[in-house]
Amino acid sequence: MKKTWLLGFGFFSISIGWSLYNGFVPFFLNNYLTSTALIGFLMTIDNYFALFIQPYIGNRSDRTNTRYGRRMPYLMIGIPIAALFYALIPFHVSLMTLILFMVCMNLSMAIFRSPTIALMPDITPESKRTKANGVINFMGGCGAILAFSAGSLLYNVDESLPFLAVSAIFLVALWVIFKNINEKRDAIPNHIVTTNQTFDYKRELNSATVFLLAAIFFWFIAIQGMEALFTLYGVNKLGLSQSASAFSLAFFSLSFVVSSIPSGILGAKYGEKKMILIGITGLVFVFFLLSFVESVFSLRAILLVGGMFWACININAYPFIVSTGNAHSYGTRTGLYYFVSSLAAIISPPTLGLLIDFFGFGILFYAAAGSMIFALACLLRVNTAENSVSAHKLNG
Template identity: 25%
Template structure:
């Protein structure tokens, strides 16, 4: 009976923190989606060049590559009575909302560009902080289903942005910006009121590692989720070198205990450990994120011209090709998490990439609008298997609770860099071959992404016999 009560309490706690993280992501992504919808039109009032508008709209992704790992690492090293994440969210989310409200007030290009730059800088700064709350609180074995809920919340923001555009933009263009900003202010208030990440298992484990490092005691690498090793449990979080899902960290412990004289784990130390550690599975995973991110973004950003050039659709009709697959992603996200818990995350990720590639091949072979929509839906089912689980595997392979925020940022580096490179690479291939084989080019890129995932899976099973991938 006591065991059942504790299990119910853990489940309720997991549900609560999942809701709070999903709320934070929903609020911030609502502003991002509306930003992507409206800011290009605001820029067109001042700039005639589509290339310049595209460059300005891509600025936020470029900032994210540099800012997010830094801010994730900075929050990892923060120690306050409220924890290491909430202090940043309490300040930055209201500032981001205020800057968002200023965007429609900027009536000249000289004012608009600084406002959108500051908005992108602030939003990128707290994105890895809010997302890192999840691995701080939730044990590794349950992170996929929690991340699925967060991804669903993020996907729903496209609906919110569309509704705000339909209901408010034409008659009240400035008021329309207040709705997403208000959502972010509400989310910030709820997080500050209800969440104290100083109580999270990962934060308690980080404090224990701090104390052990300061005292010269050897620490073999606290688990990212806190599975006890040698019985060393600290405040509900454990200090040791195995994941709570049974997958050992193996050689990925070089960063543990490697704090500078001021007590901080530097980002350069985290990156050096990732690149040079004997266990290559984490680096392989980021390579896979980069390559698959390229395939995914290419399938999204180039689909409208493909629909016009190959399928003979109008701009509006071609722009709607991806809408059904967006709904499919929402439906597929949670099953992808459950399958990962059953069969292993790396295996589900590899299978997901294969399904994505198969969908792209189907669209390349039968080039009609109906089959293209079906192909995109099939590809999106596969993408859910990868997207829901990739960052979870990276969290679970992190060598220490002290670097979870940095790993969230490094995941973003891989994903955003793929978003830059993938459409450009596929676009270059289209320049050479024409539009008709575009989906085939995307399939080839996707199948390349399978290779590092399969290799990482083999490395994990070799280092932890009997485990079917990172569970």
């Protein structure tokens, strides 16, 4: 568990980076653009690169063998480059330079994201993965809270300060992981693979995996769209200031943090799928309620509840997708997980932004609830494939 907490610093840096990016970059874009749909598109253009790079890097890291291990080299390359371009974002001088810094930052993030997360199943027995995922997501949630709370305070002082702070956190996280996790020493022995192993997509993408990936896609459609457009929703629908709107989202993240470790413990006891079903059902009702909110107090109270249900989903989803494969494909399955989430990130904000352009900001949470219902339908179909998953594991 000590190694898991230390690995959590990597997820901490990723989470604080994405949360602050989603919270404040739309304001930079809003200085140049008036269309919400176009802002939503530009907030996701980087994901077109991540869509292809993350599965490739995840698969590549499964077959990498260096004296630093198979995941660490990607962290050593990607994190410093990401830190550089993250720091440059608030110093853009035009729309084109802003887009350039955004794309370069996200390209470098795609290099180390999958290998960082794949380290968890590498060093953690399957029976403890939901608990371990609860820990690293607890760290990630702490990052989101800092992004929306302390980040809001720094943003009010100077727009560049939160970005410079996150850039420094990237480098500190790399140092902590590099100094404390030795893949050659800490990896579970039967998880060490050779460089000549290949990935059989037909075998790995069994029906359970396909339906689970579809469910992941739909719940990320809801969450990615909500997070990317929430700050604009708060300003335009509820009349909040930019910093107050971003700070409100911290309540969602705070609840997620508090619920992360308990969700992992409950997932280990009752099963990942059952906890995910509870989370999806709860978020459907939360999103419907948010559509009727008019006061800041009610908004933040409901977001607190929503964070608990999101923890039920997010903490158990990654161990669930990994469990449908075998020990030789963790990096690749991590890449597939982020492939699906990146695809949702590409589609969701511009689509929801377009709906907002036509129907107003009131449509945002109705659309999010509808997407969650699709996720529920897909997850229920995973039942029909559980036998094939067991058979696959026996053959793997």
